[in-house]
Amino acid sequence: GENVEQHPSTLSVQEGDSAVIKCTYSDSASNYFPWYKQELGKGPQLIIDIRSNVGEKKDQRIAVTLNKTAKHFSLHITETQPEDSAVYFCAASSSTSYGKLTFGQGTILTVHP
Amino acid sequence: DSGVTQTPKHLITATGQRVTLRCSPRSGDLSVYWYQQSLDQGLQFLIHYYNGEERAKGNILERFSAQQFPDLHSELNLSSLELGDSALYFCASSVGGWGSEKLFFGSGTQLSVL
Numbered sequence: 333g334e335n336v337e338q339h340p341s342t343l344s345v346q347e348g349d350s351a352v353i354k355c356t357y358s359d360s361a362s363n364y365f366p367w368y369k370q371e372l373g374k375g376p377q378l379i380i381d382i383r384s385n386v387g388e389k390k391d392q393r394i395a396v397t398l399n400k401t402a403k404h405f406s407l408h409i410t411e412t413q414p415e416d417s418a419v420y421f422c423a424a425s426s427s428t429s430y431g432k433l434t435f436g437q438g439t440i441l442t443v444h445p
Numbered sequence: 446d447s448g449v450t451q452t453p454k455h456l457i458t459a460t461g462q463r464v465t466l467r468c469s470p471r472s473g474d475l476s477v478y479w480y481q482q483s484l485d486q487g488l489q490f491l492i493h494y495y496n497g498e499e500r501a502k503g504n505i506l507e508r509f510s511a512q513q514f515p516d517l518h519s520e521l522n523l524s525s526l527e528l529g530d531s532a533l534y535f536c537a538s539s540v541g542g543w544g545s546e547k548l549f550f551g552s553g554t555q556l557s558v559l
Binding site: 383433435 | 447449476478487488490493495500501503535539541542543544545546547548549550551552553
């Protein structure tokens with residue numbers, strides 16, 4: 333089955349800096365890659381996603397890039413703010429996985445004011 | 446607010462007991478997914494129902510079962526509870542159920558088995 337590796341496990345940045353979180357996946361059939369943000373006491377919140385027919389997608393300060401050949405995808409947050417502090421999860425699924433998402437282990441992002 | 450409702454928010458029970466977790470999907474969503482989140486295992490897929498029928502199973506123990514009712518709400522039943530079952534249980538929903546689509550998560554049920 334699919335395996336998703338996520339790095340780093342913790343990331344500490346100063347407000348205004350950029351943050352990058354990287355994931356690799358194993359199943360070449362995976363074609364959908366969402367990113368979730370989880371705040372303390374809450375469920376994972378979908379923040380951005382990308383499909384395999386697209387190499388990059390941007391939404392304001394958040395961008396995701398996908399390299400299908402290398403089976404890598406990354407989350408980029410620019411101009412970080414303290415409210416960006418949370419746990420971020422990458423995930424992968426395929427058209428044949430019936431919606432099952434395989435998650436990475438998560439990255440604890442801390443943005444210092 | 447994702448539109449996915451889970452109850453109860455917290456559940457404290459003893460080993461050997463049985464509990465039921467409830468989930469109402471977003472309006473219009475036909476699929477419900479259950480995930481377990483623990484510190485050592487991360488977010489693990491348990492089971493997926495689409496329009497009342499089981500669609501896929503993940504790492505779900507035989508002591509656990511689920512169903513989706515005609516009104517599309519779902520229940521996750523956990524029986525013969527063990528200390529190791531203590532975790533956050535999330536429900537998610539999506540419009541369809543064929544894969545590669547957006548999942549929206551509820552706020553979870555924190556289960557503590559004492």
